[in-house]
Amino acid sequence: MRKLPPLALTGLSLLAGLIVGALALLAAGYNPFAAYATLIAGVFHAPRDWSFVLIRSTPLVLTGLSVAFAFRTGLFNIGAEGQYIMGALGATLFGVFVPLPAVLHIPLTMLAGILCGAAWGAVAGILKSRWGINEVISTIMLNWIALYINNSVVSVEGFRRPHSEASLQILDSARIDWLGAWKTTPEGLAFRESQPLLNDILRTPANAGILVAIVAVILVAFLLEKTVLGYRLRAVGFNKDAAAFSGIAVPRYVVISMALAGALAGLAGGLQVQGVSREVAKLAAMEGNGFDGIAVALIGFSQPWGVFGAALFYGVLKHGGPKLQPALGIPMEIIQIIMGSVIFFLALPGIWQTLANTWRSWRGNRVRSSR
Amino acid sequence: MADSPALELKGFTKTFGSLVANDNIDLEIRAGEVHALLGENGAGKTTLMNCAYGVYQPDRGTIYRLGKQVTVRSPADALAQGIGMVHQHFMLVDRFTVAENLVLGQEPRRHGVLLDRRKAEEAVLDLGERYGLRVDPRAVIEDLSVGAQQKVEILKALYRGAEILILDEPTAVLTPQEIHDLGKIIRQLCGDGKSVILITHKLKEILSFADRCTVIRKGVKVATLEVSQTDQDELASMMVGRKVQWHLERREFQPGSVVLRVEELWARDYRGLEALKGLSFEVRAGEILAVAGVEGNGQTELLDILCGLKAPTGGRISIDGQPIERPDPGKLRELGFNAIPEDRQRKGLVLEFQVGENLVLDSVHVPPFSQRGLLNLQAIRENAARNIEGYDIRPPNPVALASALSGGNQQKVVIARALANQPRLIVAAQPTRGLDVGAIEFVHRALLNQRDAGCAILLVSFELDEVLELADRILVLYEGRSQGVFDRAEATEDVLGRAMAGAAHA
Numbered sequence: 067m068r069k070l071p072p073l074a075l076t077g078l079s080l081l082a083g084l085i086v087g088a089l090a091l092l093a094a095g096y097n098p099f100a101a102y103a104t105l106i107a108g109v110f111h112a113p114r115d116w117s118f119v120l121i122r123s124t125p126l127v128l129t130g131l132s133v134a135f136a137f138r139t140g141l142f143n144i145g146a147e148g149q150y151i152m153g154a155l156g157a158t159l160f161g162v163f164v165p166l167p168a169v170l171h172i173p174l175t176m177l178a179g180i181l182c183g184a185a186w187g188a189v190a191g192i193l194k195s196r197w198g199i200n201e202v203i204s205t206i207m208l209n210w211i212a213l214y215i216n217n218s219v220v221s222v223e224g225f226r227r228p229h230s231e232a233s234l235q236i237l238d239s240a241r242i243d244w245l246g247a248w249k250t251t252p253e254g255l256a257f258r259e260s261q262p263l264l265n266d267i268l269r270t271p272a273n274a275g276i277l278v279a280i281v282a283v284i285l286v287a288f289l290l291e292k293t294v295l296g297y298r299l300r301a302v303g304f305n306k307d308a309a310a311f312s313g314i315a316v317p318r319y320v321v322i323s324m325a326l327a328g329a330l331a332g333l334a335g336g337l338q339v340q341g342v343s344r345e346v347a348k349l350a351a352m353e354g355n356g357f358d359g360i361a362v363a364l365i366g367f368s369q370p371w372g373v374f375g376a377a378l379f380y381g382v383l384k385h386g387g388p389k390l391q392p393a394l395g396i397p398m399e400i401i402q403i404i405m406g407s408v409i410f411f412l413a414l415p416g417i418w419q420t421l422a423n424t425w426r427s428w429r430g431n432r433v434r435s436s437r
Numbered sequence: 438m439a440d441s442p443a444l445e446l447k448g449f450t451k452t453f454g455s456l457v458a459n460d461n462i463d464l465e466i467r468a469g470e471v472h473a474l475l476g477e478n479g480a481g482k483t484t485l486m487n488c489a490y491g492v493y494q495p496d497r498g499t500i501y502r503l504g505k506q507v508t509v510r511s512p513a514d515a516l517a518q519g520i521g522m523v524h525q526h527f528m529l530v531d532r533f534t535v536a537e538n539l540v541l542g543q544e545p546r547r548h549g550v551l552l553d554r555r556k557a558e559e560a561v562l563d564l565g566e567r568y569g570l571r572v573d574p575r576a577v578i579e580d581l582s583v584g585a586q587q588k589v590e591i592l593k594a595l596y597r598g599a600e601i602l603i604l605d606e607p608t609a610v611l612t613p614q615e616i617h618d619l620g621k622i623i624r625q626l627c628g629d630g631k632s633v634i635l636i637t638h639k640l641k642e643i644l645s646f647a648d649r650c651t652v653i654r655k656g657v658k659v660a661t662l663e664v665s666q667t668d669q670d671e672l673a674s675m676m677v678g679r680k681v682q683w684h685l686e687r688r689e690f691q692p693g694s695v696v697l698r699v700e701e702l703w704a705r706d707y708r709g710l711e712a713l714k715g716l717s718f719e720v721r722a723g724e725i726l727a728v729a730g731v732e733g734n735g736q737t738e739l740l741d742i743l744c745g746l747k748a749p750t751g752g753r754i755s756i757d758g759q760p761i762e763r764p765d766p767g768k769l770r771e772l773g774f775n776a777i778p779e780d781r782q783r784k785g786l787v788l789e790f791q792v793g794e795n796l797v798l799d800s801v802h803v804p805p806f807s808q809r810g811l812l813n814l815q816a817i818r819e820n821a822a823r824n825i826e827g828y829d830i831r832p833p834n835p836v837a838l839a840s841a842l843s844g845g846n847q848q849k850v851v852i853a854r855a856l857a858n859q860p861r862l863i864v865a866a867q868p869t870r871g872l873d874v875g876a877i878e879f880v881h882r883a884l885l886n887q888r889d890a891g892c893a894i895l896l897v898s899f900e901l902d903e904v905l906e907l908a909d910r911i912l913v914l915y916e917g918r919s920q921g922v923f924d925r926a927e928a929t930e931d932v933l934g935r936a937m938a939g940a941a942h943a
Binding site for chain 2: 292293294295297298300301304305307308309310311312313314315
């Protein structure tokens with residue numbers, strides 16, 4: 067029997083996830099058609115909705131890449147959440163305290179996020195390669211350590227914004243939202259008055275983050291497939307013993323892999339600060355950007371462009387979901403049910419293969435008997 | 438019905454996609470006989486038996502048991518008909534005891550719910566006594582040697598009432614002593630009226646164990662022969678479809694300078710026990726030094742140290758007179774060292790990588806395969822095409838995954854890589870383990886060519902035939918020490934055998 071291509075598998079799983087979501091809605095007494103119609107209408111309603119989808123997808127693309135990259139090299143990075151927090155914190159500190167012209171400030175702030183995330187990832191890598199500590203366990207704990215580091219740094223006088231639970235805001239020179247500072251000046255407001263389409267988009271924190279994320283997707287794909295480093299990382303991921311036997315220094319590549327995965331998640335945190343939040347706040351709980359990256363990586367089959375597509379899909383749901391509450395009174399947790407079901411079905415490729423085989427033989431019999 | 442065969446397969450055909458694994462094969466097994474199925478790697482022997490055992494369903498074919506047609510749709514059906522099978526890869530629960538494994542699925546019970554451990558243990562002892570399969574019923578599987586685990590598998594089949602026992606490559610993982618024991622067990626089973634089907638590609642075993650032999654080549658039955666009326670040459674040429682050369686030509690022994698020198702090497706095994714106790718030897722350019730010995734006398738530790746995977750506790754190693762302080766695989770390769778690992782699937786290959794990618798596993802970082810950190814995919818492809826042709830790797834597809842290749846072809850990939858770039862020194866560990874005669878001839882030819890070209894080769898093998906065929910000098914390793922080094926001319930199976938058993942060198 068012919069094997070199903072991954073894309074078909076993904077498509078079928080997405081469909082099945084939406085059907086399970088519909089059943090859940092039905093069971094709770096809502097009309098699933100109305101709900102999905104609202105969701106789709108909510109996303110395609112106005113230019114600003116498109117902008118929001120991209121804004122919400124940007125960190126997911128990068129945390130998804132982070133998890134996927136580690137996975138391709140044989141590591142399970144549950145720590146994208148903590149690396150994201152460290153990246154956001156590092157970028158904020160640099161954005162607040164190091165005044166530079168924008169042309170330097172923007173990339174260096176990103177770099178600060180990347181480096182902090184990479185360092186946080188490397189910690190797990192070093193723990194694994196030096197002392198054999200499983201990266202799943204260490205990254206989960208590092209997530210909590212990152213959260214409390216964030217909270218205590220945000221509380222430091224001089225960094226904390228007075229009378230708030232958040233930090234100072236980064237300087238305008240580090241911001242990457244389009245026309246960020248200008249759009250609220252009188253001239254900016256006057257210009258927006260005359261351009262309704264642009265105005266609608268500029269009402270959102272539209273920013274350059276998605277472009278950086280696309281560059282990251284291209285770089286990760288290139289790194290994995292076209293470079294010696296990527297080749298060796300994959301070899302270590304598939305078979306450590308054979309890699310070591312062939313002269314590849316396995317422990318070093320474990321650290322490199324975790325550091326690069328951390329760098330991607332850290333970049334996600336940095337871009338979020340530079341493009342959207344402009345600050346970091348005290349966290350009562352994990353925000354989930356890193357954990358959502360695990361879902362995105364799974365749906366994207368750990369392929370860079372697959373991750374990109376999965377992040378966009380999740381971005382659509384994340385933006386459309388909250389619109390269900392005011393319109394139909396449906397709690398937005400339905401989005402989590404759909405995402406969970408999609409992953410569940412993706413994890414069971416056997417089901418689809420069996421169904422496809424049955425379908426083919428059934429169709430084959432029909433064709434034969436009609437002759 | 439006394440004359441009806443114990444088992445008869447008629448017209449068995451099995452295809453996988455476009456591959457015909459079995460093409461209209463007939464097979465007849467008599468009660469009380471040892472019937473060998475002989476064929477190259479991938480000839481379709483195991484597939485045929487998996488069909489008989491109900492693991493696969495044949496496309497066509499009928500099974501007769503004592504003259505009556507039976508249906509076998511699953512291993513459970515097969516067992517109900519008295520057909521049992523021991524697979525090459527054992528199917529035991531590692532953490533369970535022998536007795537627990539024996540009764541798994543057919544447990545004797547107390548009060549309907551409790552496992553009757555005593556009865557299970559008695560069953561192990563009873564069956565063991567009857568067929569000479571003595572195993573401690575309370576031993577945990579993971580603590581047992583491979584040979585003992587195999588006994589448990591055979592016991593399992595007998596416990597389930599097997600009258601016809603299929604053994605798939607039973608000797609592939611056994612030491613010579615264990616092979617000898619297995620032979621006795623098989624004899625005892627046949628004496629009791631049971632039939633044994635032996636899947637193998639080793640001619641010697643057939644000649645010493647089997648009564649009759651059916652040869653299969655590329656899915657087609659070639660013939661069924663009485664073993665007493667045939668010989669090694671006939672079987673080998675039937676199996677590979679051409680005449681096999683048993684003794685390869687070699688250039689006169691002209692050793693050059695010393696390439697590898699090992700002095701007073703000491704090492705501990707994974708349990709912390711002394712495994713090498715002051716081993717010294719040297720390998721010169723243009724010679725093959727074979728390390729012979731029974732498995733477990735320090736070979737693994739020696740190989741791991743030479744490949745840079747383990748640190749010795751004492752001693753010195755030098756290559757071309759240059760001392761190697763702490764051997765690591767990367768540095769060794771820069772000195773012109775290459776190796777064929779013992780376990781090709783674990784250490785030799787990345788199974789998820791393509792053949793072409795595997796062929797550059799140790800050289801991807803140097804030109805032409807990469808420049809400034811970027812892969813040169815063109816050069817990697819060309820290298821793959823060249824090696825696939827030179828080593829006759831099948832299927833001839835550079836982008837096929839290594840996992841899709843048969844064992845023999847996987848080994849060719851490993852060897853092609855190890856012999857690339859004119860190495861100064863090759864360490865070859867069990868280079869023909871699990872290969873059929875055709876492939877063995879090929880590998881031996883390749884190693885001898887390297888020797889003739891002036892490469893120093895250290896061969897570690899448990900097969901005396903291989904040692905005697907290839908070596909210029911033979912070092913016998915016993916309990917971590919050298920029992921003496923023998924020249925090719927003075928080494929005979931007898932002399933080496935005595936040294937391997939620990940007798941002092943006369």
